[in-house]
Amino acid sequence: METPYTLLDGKEINRQMREEIKAEVEKMVAEGHKSPRLIAVLVGHDGGSETYVHNKMITCEACGIRSETLRFEADITEEELLKEVAKLNADDDLDGFIVQLPLPKHIDAQKVIEAIDPRKDVDGFHPTNVGKLSIGLPGFVSATPFGICELLRRYNISTDGKHVVVLGRSDIVGKPVAQLLLHKDNPGNATVTVCHSHTKDIAFYTRHADVIIAALGQPHFVKADMVKEGAVVIDVGTTRVPDASRAKGFRLCGDVDFDNVAPKCSYITPVPGGVGPMTIIALLHNTLLAARRNRGLEK
Amino acid sequence: METPYTLLDGKEINRQMREEIKAEVEKMVAEGHKSPRLIAVLVGHDGGSETYVHNKMITCEACGIRSETLRFEADITEEELLKEVAKLNADDDLDGFIVQLPLPKHIDAQKVIEAIDPRKDVDGFHPTNVGKLSIGLPGFVSATPFGICELLRRYNISTDGKHVVVLGRSDIVGKPVAQLLLHKDNPGNATVTVCHSHTKDIAFYTRHADVIIAALGQPHFVKADMVKEGAVVIDVGTTRVPDASRAKGFRLCGDVDFDNVAPKCSYITPVPGGVGPMTIIALLHNTLLAARRNRGLEK
Numbered sequence: 001m002e003t004p005y006t007l008l009d010g011k012e013i014n015r016q017m018r019e020e021i022k023a024e025v026e027k028m029v030a031e032g033h034k035s036p037r038l039i040a041v042l043v044g045h046d047g048g049s050e051t052y053v054h055n056k057m058i059t060c061e062a063c064g065i066r067s068e069t070l071r072f073e074a075d076i077t078e079e080e081l082l083k084e085v086a087k088l089n090a091d092d093d094l095d096g097f098i099v100q101l102p103l104p105k106h107i108d109a110q111k112v113i114e115a116i117d118p119r120k121d122v123d124g125f126h127p128t129n130v131g132k133l134s135i136g137l138p139g140f141v142s143a144t145p146f147g148i149c150e151l152l153r154r155y156n157i158s159t160d161g162k163h164v165v166v167l168g169r170s171d172i173v174g175k176p177v178a179q180l181l182l183h184k185d186n187p188g189n190a191t192v193t194v195c196h197s198h199t200k201d202i203a204f205y206t207r208h209a210d211v212i213i214a215a216l217g218q219p220h221f222v223k224a225d226m227v228k229e230g231a232v233v234i235d236v237g238t239t240r241v242p243d244a245s246r247a248k249g250f251r252l253c254g255d256v257d258f259d260n261v262a263p264k265c266s267y268i269t270p271v272p273g274g275v276g277p278m279t280i281i282a283l284l285h286n287t288l289l290a291a292r293r294n295r296g297l298e299k
Numbered sequence: 300m301e302t303p304y305t306l307l308d309g310k311e312i313n314r315q316m317r318e319e320i321k322a323e324v325e326k327m328v329a330e331g332h333k334s335p336r337l338i339a340v341l342v343g344h345d346g347g348s349e350t351y352v353h354n355k356m357i358t359c360e361a362c363g364i365r366s367e368t369l370r371f372e373a374d375i376t377e378e379e380l381l382k383e384v385a386k387l388n389a390d391d392d393l394d395g396f397i398v399q400l401p402l403p404k405h406i407d408a409q410k411v412i413e414a415i416d417p418r419k420d421v422d423g424f425h426p427t428n429v430g431k432l433s434i435g436l437p438g439f440v441s442a443t444p445f446g447i448c449e450l451l452r453r454y455n456i457s458t459d460g461k462h463v464v465v466l467g468r469s470d471i472v473g474k475p476v477a478q479l480l481l482h483k484d485n486p487g488n489a490t491v492t493v494c495h496s497h498t499k500d501i502a503f504y505t506r507h508a509d510v511i512i513a514a515l516g517q518p519h520f521v522k523a524d525m526v527k528e529g530a531v532v533i534d535v536g537t538t539r540v541p542d543a544s545r546a547k548g549f550r551l552c553g554d555v556d557f558d559n560v561a562p563k564c565s566y567i568t569p570v571p572g573g574v575g576p577m578t579i580i581a582l583l584h585n586t587l588l589a590a591r592r593n594r595g596l597e598k
Contacts, residue, residue, distance in 0.1 A: 128426045130429075130431075131426030131430030171433070179433070182473075191504070194490065200460050200462075
């Protein structure tokens with residue numbers, strides 16, 4: 001017997017949240033404050049990065065966030081880039097900025113991230129923000145963990161007392177989302193297990209999970225027999241699989257064998273259209289938050 | 300049939316490590332460098348804090364670390380204390396300092412912690428160091444997680460591919476030790492589950508655990524029937540239980556029902572004498588590390 005499942009529609013939540021953020025920006029401006037201002041630093045001409053930054057900027061702009069892309073050629077030195085970061089840190093009219101990754105190999109990306117003023121680090125990658133996320137202090141939560149938690153929140157999926165199994169221990173997904181779901185918060189209060197490449201018998205954990213967050217980057221890793229009836233499944237995987245039938249020559253493939261897993265789930269994210277559209281919302285949310293803090297409207 | 304178990308002797312490892320640190324300090328001085336210098340800031344006259352700071356200072360001093368206690372009365376204002384922190388941050392001859400907690404209620408302890416230069420934060424409580432621990436960047440690891448990992452390391456207990464169940468999600472034990480054991484490191488590479496007050500059926504997790512780290516602060520919470528044969532059990536609990544037969548009127552009671560659990564274990568920490576003596580080593584280790592970084596001897 002198949003359980004009817006609900007799709008966690010990231011596209012729809014993205015649309016709702018953009019409207020909410022736009023309304024908040026308008027309110028802020030109507031109350032006499034400057035609108036939030038964001039800069040994206042783009043080094044070189046990587047096709048993927050160009051697209052990502054372009055999409056981020058037009059989405060922000062559409063919500064009333066003043067947004068610019070600051071471009072540098074791929075041969076900029078680390079020293080020069082650090083100077084530019086210092087200038088952005090010192091710009092009082094700038095609420096937040098991001099440095100689009102990856103950076104050219106001659107630049108130490110970690111050094112650049114650590115040079116960003118944590119109060120302007122709307123990507124949430126600075127160690128200070130990673131630490132604040134861990135402790136539960138107000139900072140900036142990075143895109144994917146933010147997107148996952150917001151999806152759970154918007155669909156009223158409680159994780160309180162639930163067993164959440166996170167597949168993958170990356171610094172940008174697995175580790176921070178595990179931390180967030182441990183907090184005394186909603187979502188939160190979960191028993192959290194983090195599995196990864198060294199885990200023996202991953203299925204033992206996933207079969208017991210009330211919520212599975214799959215972020216391994218291995219297409220269709222999670223099969224139906226690894227999932228409990230009624231589980232919530234969040235698929236963070238977005239591997240590009242060659243597909244001649246698509247205009248781009250590839251399709252995005254999640255970590256979950258959706259067709260076979262979905263019938264067992266209470267809720268499941270599609271790929272694409274699940275976690276993906278939620279990640280850009282983090283940038284809007286964080287930029288608005290930075291602006292509210294800078295204008296004394298929020299702690 | 301009872302398995303013979305090995306005691307994880309924190310006292311003995313503490314003794315060994317103090318000697319190693321003393322030798323390293325002597326070598327540093329013999330090579331023409333200044334010895335490490337540490338200050339403990341003590342506000343008020345709390346009996347427990349007085350004892351802790353005293354013990355820390357004499358242990359550091361015995362290892363050749365220049366150590367002082369800087370005392371302030373309990374009525375020091377937050378502003379004054381923050382000014383003192385700023386002075387310590389600016390003192391180029393000072394490698395590290397700690398502000399002993401708890402602070403009087405009129406002072407925001409988190410604000411004071413965040414005012415400490417992360418490079419001098421040898422307690423490892425600053426969000427930047429918490430974040431660096433999470434990402435696996437060089438910073439300062441706080442006392443208890445450091446002590447637990449060092450015990451495992453010194454007894455050659457691998458956690459690679461093992462299921463580690465952490466009981467407790469505090470910012471100073473549960474969460475950071477879970478992060479450390481997820482790293483691609485030794486100890487590390489573990490599958491980690493964090494349980495806490497909201498977990499349903501904690502015994503389900505502990506019975507499957509290869510390693511249990513108990514940090515709930517509930518005397519004798521972990522019973523024999525919750526532990527797998529051959530498990531490694533690390534007891535972080537140190538609850539004071541009234542005991543008229545002791546000179547102090549209390550004894551320290553761990554989270555583990557030692558007498559009944561120990562026969563099932565491969566390794567187990569005693570309480571006291573297990574994790575406790577390891578925590579002070581973190582302060583020595585971190586102060587030496589800070590000094591080595593300041594003298595260009597380490598990254």
